[in-house]
Amino acid sequence: MIQKIKNLLEKFNIKNVLLAVSGGVDSMVMLDCFYKLSQEYKINIEIAHFNHKTRNGQSDKDSIFVINKAKELGILCHYSEGDMDRYAKENKISSEEAGRILRHNFFNEILNSKDEQFYLALAHNLDDQVETILMRIIRGTGIDGLEAMDIFESNLFRPLLNTSKDEIISYAKKNSVDYVQDLTNFENIYLRNKIRNQLIPLIKEEYNHNIYDSILSLSDLAKSQNQSLTRYLDLLKNKILVSKDELKVELSINELKNISDYEKIEIIRSEISDLSSNYNFTKNHYNEILKIIDSNSSSIKVINGLVFYKSFKNLVIRIDKANELANEINIELLDHYQLLVNSYLIDIEKISNDHEFINVKIRKRKNGDKLYINAKERKLKDFLIDKKVDAFERDFIPVIELNNKIVQVGDIYKRKNNHININVRRDNE
Template sequence: MKIEDIFHNTINEYGMIQSGDGIVVGFSGGPDSTALVHLLYRFKEHYNIRLVCAHLNHKFRPGDAEEDAKYVQAFCRERGIRCIVECEDVPRMAAREGLSPEQAGRRARYDLFNRVMQGEGFNKIAVAHNRDDQVETVLMRLIRGAGVEGLGGIKPVRETIIRPLLEVPRPMIEEYCKEHRLNPVTDKTNLSPVYFRNRIRLELLPYLRDNYNSNIDRAVLGAARVLRWENDFISGAARDEFSRLAEEQGTGRLEFSAEKLLELHTAVLWRVLRMAVEHLLGDANNLELVHIEKLYALLEKGETGKRINLPRGIVAGVEYGRFFVARQPHPAGGIEETYRLAVPGSTSIHEADGVIEAKIFSMEDYKRERNTADDRRAFLDLAKTGRNLVVTGRKKGDRFNPLGMAGTKKLKDFFIDQKVPRNKRDLVPIVRSGRDIIWIAGYRIDEKYKVTADTRQVLGLEFRQF
């Protein structure tokens, strides 16, 4: 089967593309993404789609990275494809936020893809994962102890993200690039055994093929496909049972009949327990297998008055046949972490029990949205704020220029004027651009960053508490 056939079959099987779609293509310049851009370009009339490419210089490989960007721009220019190139100091970001280089790189890339998608008014992101990537991912997750969901591997479609090459072997992609004289760039870091994925590719898989199963790739892919089906079934059953059994008792508390929960199949029950925490917090970050095990053990024992504490202020317990999961008010303290604000996207501020959602608006859209502005929403000039924003708590000596005022004011004095209770001041999220405060969430933006007649794009921020 030719690469074009697999490409079309994958798109059709998973309903990846609909007529009129606007697609942002992640384009590194390597063989996989080069083939993906070329195929989408060749068949854009067939699918009636609009394309824009997005490339991120991660600053991992000085010199080579700049050459990659030039290749990407030239490739797109020759074909009349719009291309957006940005630079992000990912090594610095990884060190600052305690992330691995792979995690930081992935976050920075998808931040860019989402920004471009929203800014262009598009609706899909295409990335170039291939069949070999799928095999490597499943083995990595198996080694790390993933459950059914993780062992299903990379999903062909996840929300706005599509992967049209997911069933194409890497050698076929490389042959396609040669056949069409695309001359993609080579990322030498892919040959370094420093990275976990590279060790799987360069060391483990060849060993398994030579010594255990020459068809290991096919075996892993077959198992992953079955696990994806089973995961979809279990997830659907769990959602149905959660809707049937969960009872909201005021803000931040869910209750269940302990007896009815224990009637569920264990696989479904564990998902329901996870969903309860996710429902209260908005996500299940930092919730690990050991925490679900503790919830299950608590439920199974059924001792009235018994309670356990989980990360991020979650408490669970049993009271006379009722099982509850609740969010505790955050203890007095303050916002201690520095959060990198996803622009666009949602960023959970755990200490404040809330989330900041960032959106990018054209001036036309802003004119419609501004009528909905209130204390919890703010609109700022994106060109002035930039996208490299962080959220912190207040800091000693903080000053800013409150909107509508002449000159700066101490943040402490501003809080006093606004009658913010002393015990809540350290829990107010402060959005910053570099050293500048741009928004006191829930209160006021800085005068310097307001929207004016010269503004071209608007950053909309909204702070919502759980």
């Protein structure tokens, strides 16, 4: 095992490695291998440990174990913690996905702080590889989901990926490697545990003893086919993609209607992956998204922290965000007031001395809102449509009322009044 890792380090000229260590047998064996290599060769290693604050305090004990082991070996240990279950609930995602996001945010912070090139070493093994592919099949996946994890992905490194769990446990016994046992791994709570503890043993015993070979062979085939498919989908995407940034993607609905549902799903799956993660998206989720494309309504769906909706002639996929105007803001204006809400910087100044204070209300739009333009009454909804304001963003634009009359809508409408002066601009301008 050590020789395999040494060969990889030499092949890719890796000198600095950040080891993601949980305290379990996989990561502790990985640590043992790298520690021995660091003693013999010029390899700089550091440890990163993230505490998910789970298992009724057991994760705290795991953290103490890892930190103490790092001290014993004289290795720098980076530590952070976060409530995985709370994060999952707040972001409407699974606990597994929440844990992955929190861990990798922590790992990336460390890597980004380094002046030297560091590789992040994860202790995924051969069994993890097969479990992941089976889990994706069960949840519903495209061809890309059948692809196995790679040993190298940019600066991410999986040195044990071709090593089985049995080999790892055998190494731990022979080399007296201490580790903590996560008892929840034996509880069939999470889907991965059910696959590991129930499904795979059943398949091996009743159907195919060489299920690992079959799954990995399928994965290799999928990878080859997916490379060809990706080239084809990129050509399609050039016609369909309207705009894209780190928070939002817009796809032409007219162009989407010209291709098959399979092609639609694969393009949407790709864009979801770029924005966030398609980890928890099932076939049913994609079917719900397809309904939006075919529907004449303007329904908005929130799935796994992403928002899907139709805006004008485009399908929009964007990262969900909290609306700070969910509750209206009431201000007793004495002189001057400034606030930042939904990325709008609002500056309100009193210019009338008729009253000791003036009541100002800031809220999101509501049904029946009307504006006065050129002495004529107009629905706010129609005004926003004419201004080509995105369907989702319409609820995030601050509507400012004075004496129950709308005097300002974001930075796109302003009605003259003799009581207050209002300046609204986007915070990024």
